[in-house]
Structure formats: C-alpha cells, structure tokens
Amino acid sequence: MSSAEEQNSDTGSDSSSVFDLKCLGGAAAAYAELRGIHRPGRNPPVDLPCLTGRQWVELNLRDRRRCFDNFRMYPDTFLQLHDMLVSKHGLKTSQGVESVEALAMFVWVCATQQACCQIRERFDRSLDTVSRKMAHVANVMYSFAQEVIAPKDPAYSKVNHKLTQYAPFFDGCIGALDGTHIPVLVGRESCVDFLNRKGWTSFNVLAICDMDMRFTYVGAGMAGSCHDMAVLRDCMAARTYPHPPAGRYYLVDSGYAVREGYLGPYRNTRYHLEEFSRRAADTLEEKFNFHHSSLRNVVERAFGVLKFRWHILREVPLYS
Template sequence: MERNSIHKTVVGVAASALAFGALWIHRLKSRKQISHEHHVNRDCERENYINSILYRGDQNCIDIIRMRPVAFFNLCGILTRNNLLQSTRAVNVKEQVLIFLHIIGHNVRFRVIGSRYYRSIETIHRYFRIVLRAILKLYQLAIRLPDESTPLEIRNNSRFYPYFIDCVGALDGTHIRASVPPNIQGRFRSRKGGTTQNVLAAITFDLKFTYVLAGWEGSAHDSRVLTNALTRRRGFSIPEGKYYLADAGYGIRNEIISPYRGVRYHLKEFTNHRPENAKELFNLRHSSLRTTVERVFGILKKRFRVLDAEPFWDFQTQVDVVLACTIIHNHIMGVDPNDLINEELYEEHDHHSITSTLTQREEREEAREWATKRDEIAEAMWSDYIHRNI
C-alpha cells in the first residue's frame, strides 16, 4: 500500500516537472521569437519613418526637420565630402543628421527621439554630439564677412542709394534663453526677466549671417558685447570705409552708424505722419534697412524651436547650438533661398581681458567723424526728398 502511494507520488512529481519544463521551454521559444520579430520591426519602422520625412513632400519635411529635402541632402553631401561625418555600421549619415535636426527643430528630449527612431538614449546622445561638432566646423565656410561691394538691396532701391552706398549690413543682439548654475544666474538675468545669453549678430540684407558671437551673459550691454567682438582674436572686422547700421543702444562709433536719438524712428511711428526733417527721414530709412536683422532673428527662432525654449544641456552646448543654428540658416539661404519658412516671415568669456585700442579722446573724435557722416547722409537724403515732392 505504501509502495503504491510512493509510486504515485513520484509519478505525479515527475509529471509536474515535465509539464513545468515544457511550459518553460515554450515560454523561452516564445520570448526568442517575439524578440527576434520585434528587432526586425524596429528596423522597418525606422526606415519607413525616415522615408516618410524625406519623400512625402516638402511641407512634411519642413514640419519635421525645418528644411526641404534639397537643403537636407545638400547638407549631408557637404558634411560627407569634407570628411566631417561618416556612416557607421549602425547609423548612416542621413539618419545622424535627421536626428540632430529633429532635436533642434523642436527642442525634443533625447528619450523621445530615441523612441521615435528606435534607438537607445545613449546612441541619440552620441550622434547628437558628433553632428554638432561637425556642423560647427562649417562656420568658416558658411558664415563669411561681406565683400566691399554695395549690396543689391541698396543699389536697386532709390530710397537707399546712393545715400547708404558704403553700408554692408546691419547688426544687433538677441537674447536666447539660457540655463546656468544658480551661483551665476544673476549675471545672466536680462532686463526682461529670465536667464539668457546675449548673442551679437551681423547680417547682410539678403538675410545671411556674416558674424555671430554667442555666450555673453544676458545682463551685458550690447555695446560691451560689440567691443569684445571687435577686439578679440579672429573677431568681427569691417572693411575700411564701410559701415554697419545698428540701433541706438550701440551709439555712433567708428564704422557703426546708429539713428538720431530723440527723433521718431520705428516704422509704425511714420504710418500717418510723413518725415518732417532730415533727421526723421534718415531714421525712417535707417529703420527700413535695419529691420532685416529682426526678420532674420524671427526666421531663426521660428525654424529652430530649441532657441526659444528652456535648454536642457550644459551652457557650452547651449552656445554651440546657437552657432550651429546660424550655420544651418546660412546653408539653407544659400541652397534654398525661397524656403517656405522664410516666406512666412517678414566656456564663459574672460570679459576682464577686454582692452580698448583707442584712447577716450580718439573715441570721441571718431564718434564726431561718423556723426558728421550721418549728418551728410541725412542732408543729402532730405534735399532729394524735398526736390521730388515739390
């Protein structure tokens, strides 16, 4: 009796073990099959998504990576030909650049991009850094100082020519949101509130950057940033005898002409009241030309949402991203100047090392010289204006 009972127990345990083993083997096979099948789907889904961006119309491409396919493929070609980017076994150049543009175009976190492209966060982070470094190396190629010829936008417009014959562009600063450690936030707090970096840019009238200086704290005055740009090694330079237009915050100085203070300036101020004297007419046309800067800043921030959102990188990366956005902007303007977005719009620097190359007396003399030049332009402009309206 006991022997039968033991036998039945052994048989039951063995049967249970066999059943459990069979179930375990079945689960392992199922997991293996599911894992293998999921891996194949990731590759297919990724490829389908990339193709949907690049080959389903210009607008769809602009919505995702903020440029048309023609500009995208041209950018990939430049980076490849200059040996700045190379395809790897896992990620080709096309996908590397797509990931980077998707992030800066929409300020998307690495985790979100990773799930969209079926990549790990580490992979997204690594290729973002690789592409960012590659783009920055295009600065000298994409952002160039202007030549000494009169811009067509001036030469072909009787309101500006020949009065601004020696003008080669306009300059201004813009504030980009910045994230910095608490101990230095006071220096980066701008007049409008919030922490920002003050970015100086010189721009031609065909909407291209010719110089960009990023990284200054938001509390820095525009004229101080300009002084640094003019005195730093490989900094901002202006062809002899030429000048840039700037707002009143920069003051009138060597090779920089600002508007008259205390005189109507903004275009809306002249909507129902025509200019009444030479200074007002000068300010009106000065403003008409200088709005190019505001238009370019508007295009830049609309194209790259990362510039108008709370950053989630270290500060040096924030500075590098600003420069990369301006480089890509110039690339698009060179390859695809009729881009749809354009059509819709009208390390901390050692500031204590800045030294002036001129004495205060020399600076005052130069200011008087360029103030006189401004007066001459204004008087000539007013004389012709009165003559035509008699």
C-alpha cells in the same frame, strides 16, 4: 422616518449607484478605446510595423511635405547637406548609427524642440548613444557654420541694389547688426550672470545680416546680463569677425557706441512710423532715422524667420 420615506430613500440610493456604475462603465469604455483595448467579439486593428530610426528617416526623405515638416528642409536639400558634411566636415557613421540618421536626429531636435527621452523613443537608441551622436553632429555643424556664415563678398566691392532708392544716405551700408536673447538653462550658481533685463536666463547673441537677410556673422556665448556693447567688443576680437572696410559701415541701434564703421540713428530724435506719417514737415534727422530703422529691421526679420523655422531657439527643452 416613515416606511414610504424609507422606500423612497432606498430607491434613490439604488438609482444613484446604478448611475455611478454607468458613468464608470462609460469612462472605462472611452479609456479602452483610447488605449486600443477592444471588447471581446470585435476585430482588433491591424498593427503597423514598428519603424526603426533609420526607416523613419527614409520614410521622410520619400515625402517632400513630411520631410519639410520634420526637418525644415526638403529631401534634396537634406541629402546635399549630408554629403557636404560627410565630405568636408567629418560627419561619420559609427557604432551602428549611420551618418544620415545622426544628422536627421540632430535636425529633428532643432526643428521641433525635442528632449533626449523623445529622441530615444523615436530613433530607438539608448540615451548614451543619443548624447554622443548629438555632440558629434553639433561639432560638425559648428565646423560647417564657420564656412557658410560669412560675407558673400568679403571685399564689399559694391553696395546692395536695394539701397539705391535711399541714395546718397546709405551708399556705404553693407548690412545691419543687432542682438537677440536665446533661452538657456543654467545652474543656480550661474543664474544671476545669465539673467537678462526681462527676468529670464539667456545667451546674448549678436548677429550681422546683409540686406538680403543672409547671416554674415553670428557671435554666441555671452551671458544674458551682458550689455550689447560688451558683446560686440568681445565678438570684434574674434578671428572670423568681418570688420567693415574703409568707407563701409553697419547699421546699429542707439544701444551701441558711435564709432567708425558703425552708423547709428540720430539720438533724441523720433523715427517711429506713425509719428513719421502724421507730420508733413519732418526734419532731415527724422527722415534719416525713419529709413535707418526700416533698413536695420532686416536683422530682426532674419531672427524671426530663424526662430520660426528652428523651434529649439524659442525655448530650451528640459534635459537631465
């Protein structure tokens, strides 16, 4: 190699080293900005006070928009729920954690799908305290559910006004019944039992809704591999199950057996919207199935609203 080439090589090496150092310096500066590390001579930002869990709850309850974003309900609704749980269902203050903070902890987790470590950091509580308070509020909410998830009119004395336009085909309809799968984490030995037909582990949850999208019954706890009809039979044995009275019935899909009180569509008859709208001369069975599907969809819409509001139903966060 000639002396000129050696000189050019040394110069190139020095330039490359300077370039690398500049890149590293720029990366370090960007990292320092993100981490809040400031170079000498610059005024550091004013530190905000560290809020306790109880203070954070109070901050949310003073701001309607913020309260709804974190708790999926407005402050007046949250406080009304809290008072009802305290007076009727045993929500208590214990070991330095007030009842309003415990409820906020539980609702925040359900609304935004948080894990235990995130609850610990947000509320500045130990994992043991988090575990105990979450279990306590879950039991309280289960008691509350037994009271509020029920038919508005247990006697079903009249049919919903929304069915008037479908008379006389659905005069005896008092709601719709369907199931959904909620993701769940299980041990390896239970994986096969909870594996649903889509290939992931879940609970097969059954629900009944009236025509106003109000849940009148929810039956949870069956493994995802269980057939919908098996889940229904198990729920029908429960004391709280609202059996349809004589002359009334629930709308169900073709996956459920035909029996008194449960009206399914005509089998082997199409009813999809695009097929229905293309044909002018539809049979009575096809028209019935089309309207049956539209009305039964109230359960799917209710499930959609529920999962949109309570993100924990979409996917179970990881817990140790």
